[in-house]
Amino acid sequence: MVEFVDGSIDTERQAQGDRLFGTIFFTPEGFADPAPHLDEFLAHTPVHVSAFGGAILTRYEDCRALLRDNRFGKGVDTPENAFAERDPELRAAREGMLRRSAEQPTSMLGLDPPDHTRQRSLVSRAFTPRTIEKLRPRIAELVDGCLDDLADAGTADLMEVLATPLPVSVISEMLGVPETDWPEIREPVTDLVASLEPSASVEDLNLSLDARDVLVRYFQGLIALRRSEPQDDLLSGLIAARDNDDQLSEGEIVAVALLLFAAGAETTTNLIGNGMHQLLAHPDQLAKLWADPSLVPSAVDEVLRYDSPVQLDGRMCLEPVEFAGLRFAPGERVLTLLGAANRDPDHFVHPERFDIARYSGPTPAEPVMSFASGIHYCLGANLAKVEGQEVFAGLVRRFERVEEAGPRPFRQRMVLRGLETCPVTVHPR
Numbered sequence: 001m002v003e004f005v006d007g008s009i010d011t012e013r014q015a016q017g018d019r020l021f022g023t024i025f026f027t028p029e030g031f032a033d034p035a036p037h038l039d040e041f042l043a044h045t046p047v048h049v050s051a052f053g054g055a056i057l058t059r060y061e062d063c064r065a066l067l068r069d070n071r072f073g074k075g076v077d078t079p080e081n082a083f084a085e086r087d088p089e090l091r092a093a094r095e096g097m098l099r100r101s102a103e104q105p106t107s108m109l110g111l112d113p114p115d116h117t118r119q120r121s122l123v124s125r126a127f128t129p130r131t132i133e134k135l136r137p138r139i140a141e142l143v144d145g146c147l148d149d150l151a152d153a154g155t156a157d158l159m160e161v162l163a164t165p166l167p168v169s170v171i172s173e174m175l176g177v178p179e180t181d182w183p184e185i186r187e188p189v190t191d192l193v194a195s196l197e198p199s200a201s202v203e204d205l206n207l208s209l210d211a212r213d214v215l216v217r218y219f220q221g222l223i224a225l226r227r228s229e230p231q232d233d234l235l236s237g238l239i240a241a242r243d244n245d246d247q248l249s250e251g252e253i254v255a256v257a258l259l260l261f262a263a264g265a266e267t268t269t270n271l272i273g274n275g276m277h278q279l280l281a282h283p284d285q286l287a288k289l290w291a292d293p294s295l296v297p298s299a300v301d302e303v304l305r306y307d308s309p310v311q312l313d314g315r316m317c318l319e320p321v322e323f324a325g326l327r328f329a330p331g332e333r334v335l336t337l338l339g340a341a342n343r344d345p346d347h348f349v350h351p352e353r354f355d356i357a358r359y360s361g362p363t364p365a366e367p368v369m370s371f372a373s374g375i376h377y378c379l380g381a382n383l384a385k386v387e388g389q390e391v392f393a394g395l396v397r398r399f400e401r402v403e404e405a406g407p408r409p410f411r412q413r414m415v416l417r418g419l420e421t422c423p424v425t426v427h428p429r
């Protein structure tokens, strides 16, 4: 059990922190608006030891330092050290998932050095800022296609016509998935991440497992094709990539392809959806953006901070450690609430304000915690930002006005926080 170094434990405070965590990750109230609960967590129990085992960090500096500390890592998930699952059916389903994942190579997201270093270095060449900038015109073209559909419809669900299809199309294009196959993989890509949530049901877990099977089969087929006829795409690049005579196995290439969808699709969808949501909820900021489109990059950064598409990250302790006043033993877990770190008043001036100019000007605010930090820092951060920038720049360029056209409920998910629907009416210029 993680414990405070000074031996103190305030059971009342502990119960309050556990209640807040439950509200944020398991209740409609938390899904709808976690902000007040994140603020309360940060104010009352910034370094929290849960009665369920494990610790929870909320301060910007603690989250950053933890994620950069290699005495913590991904470790190895086993049924014994997986987060306590009290429902026997859910526990069995989670154990089944662990067994199935153990049969396939792990992607970099689940690896510690040196395996992580090797895999990441082979893939990261496709994600340098220069490579991503070169993709910008194609991304703008894909955005324009979605905006054509939106303009034709007049009133439509922004999630359906733009936020959901765009990131899947962009990753597919990078990997070299033929455009005719994009609709086929869209659904399994969405189902894949259902298992990430602490609140995932048995049905969600099974959906995620089935989706994984579909995608593994699909990419095995495509890899065979690219092996015989390489193209100018990431999949062919990964097949060819060698580092000190080391090559990625087929299983690893499949794992990387699935990871790009799992890590890069719904997250970017949520950046777009949460961005539209916050602009509609703050009409003064919406008007400001339409009046000055040069604020688009800053607005995207502010959306990432204010309404992070990823709210939760975490690590496992790999060796005996004292950290943030806590004593950890190997195998013990610590969670970082990224959305809370983004609202830390020690790091952001008036963090409660949605201010699209926060990242513009000579002294932009500190980097968001939404892409984590350290060796697992999001490989797709530049790509996600470029997609967000092209979307909001495109909306301002094409439409004189965008108005809300109905309620915008959030999904019953919180690790990846985003809208279910976002009905809007657009008025083309």
Ligand code: HEM
Pocket: 108, 109, 110, 120, 171, 259, 260, 261, 263, 264, 265, 267, 268, 271, 308, 309, 310, 313, 314, 370, 371, 372, 373, 375, 376, 377, 378, 379, 380, 381, 383, 384
């Ligand atoms: C707004 C959108 C996005 C957000 C908020 C986001 C967030 C994150 C976070 C928090 C991590 C760190 C996980 C950890 O510490 O364990 C991560 C890792 C990762 N992300 Fe993203 N991500 C986004 C978009 C993307 C995109 C577009 C791609 C690629 C297509 C991508 C690919 C990855 C990969 C490959 C990793 C694993 C890196 C590693 O383990 O070394 N992400 N992302």
